[in-house]
Amino acid sequence: MSLDFTVPVASSEERTARSPMERLARAAGASFERRDGWNVAAGYGGDASVEAARITDTVGFCDRSALTKLDIQARAEVLADLVARVAGGLELEPGRASRSPDGSTWWCPITPTRLLVLSEPRSGWDVHTALDGAASAAGEQLVTIADVSCGLAALTLAGPGAGELLSRFCAIDVRPGVTPVAAFRPGSVARTPGYVLREGADRLLILVGWALGAYLWEVVADAAGHLGGGPVGTDALAAAGGGLSATAAGVAEGSADA
């Protein structure tokens, strides 16, 4: 039985992948666009300055579930070699994610034998193909590459209050001295297994299980409300810079509000 249906391919025109947070984002006033095969919350309402102000003044949160996520498992030396070849010589360091030179991909070591790769949807399939090719070329049979794009929901917290917001529902210490930029921290997030990646000084990417995506949105929205924050679209997030460029840089493929 083919499991291809679990992998949203950007080239697929007849299928649109949807985030587990879509219903809540729509209720919060999101306008959606189809980008790279995903229904993406591009913005909230007509006034983009409100979203921009959240990112610069308080805190905004943005659904990033459309990111391509690959889970790779292999022996430590095989994994390091694989990454070095595909990512242009990057070295894996425990607790620290490495960003590809073009800024489109994060390489996040969970353990010495397990790696999470995060990429914008547009380049995700290329990364997957390159990894498959490198694994085959190495003749290594014990490499497992699984597309978990629809296994992990993702949310970015952006703004000066990002750390304060996270600390409302997560015990992982994200003070800059302990968790600097590019630090990657597996751990409990809102009492569910998850990962935290500090993408920038004021930007935290959270990943939890797909089925708990809506739950995570509710937890974050509730906490952000007390800090004067709110949801922001991928356009506002991309305009603020930092992190992966997500789907906002992509060309919209048509409105999918209906």
Add this chain to the structure above:
Amino acid sequence: MSFLLTCPHCGVREVADFAFGGEVSVRPRETPTFRELSRYNYFRRNVAGVQREWWYHRSGCRTWFQAERDTRTNVVLRVGLPGELGAELGVGP
């Protein structure tokens, strides 16, 4: 009750991040007697002091590891992946 535990991969986390896997015990030989099997399945040393235990980082890297914890104070003295801690406590790796 709460204390901190250090995952060999992820670092310090609160104990709620982990699942307790019981004290480390020696597996019986390949074809055990009923008495040996019963001892392995149902009997524990349950020491009041330092004992070596299995822990699983269920909320993080999902790795099984071992820790030496003082059961009286919940102070964790050492942690390590299977085979890293040696056999000083009289139990297998």
